[in-house]
Amino acid sequence: MTEQAKPLVGVIMGSSSDWDVMQHAVAILKQFGVPFEASVISAHRMPDEMFTYAETARARGLRAIIAGAGGAAHLPGMVAAKTIVPVLGVPVPSKYLRGEDSLLSIVQMPKGVPVATFAIGEAGAANAALTAVALLAANDEDLAQRLVAFRTEQTAAAQAMTLPV
């Protein structure tokens, strides 16, 4: 799936089975009107494509890469190894270990090759996208104002919360 404008954010995932989680990153990018591309890229199953994707990311204009994977989640780290574009890693819940394996695979990078690692699952995917928006907002005042408005709405919603007491 690819949007029309030149993508600024790449959303990649190890399998189409990760989409249930990673769609929450895409939803945020759409909400903020950030041009993105989304595709399945697997370090394990398609290593040559993964290297090409990472090596060409910066020249193609990507300013952040959101990479989600589950289990032995090498994708974010291997992409980070081949590009200086910031990589935001999303641990996808796994079948047997609930995504704790994914989290530890992504977060324990060696010093010098960072992957900014988010929470397991849907909230992590959404927050990775919000972080990509914040990175882009540093040079885009319109986007910054949309992010401020988003936070203001969130505050209002929290303030309006009631409890059944």
Ligand SMILES: Nc1c(C(=O)O)ncn1[C@@H]1O[C@H](COP(=O)(O)O)[C@@H](O)[C@H]1O
């Ligand atoms: N962790 C990786 C990588 C990788 O890191 O390159 N490639 C696929 N996968 C993960 O395998 C899980 C099961 O994939 P399938 O459902 O396709 O069997 C997915 O969560 C995917 O991210």
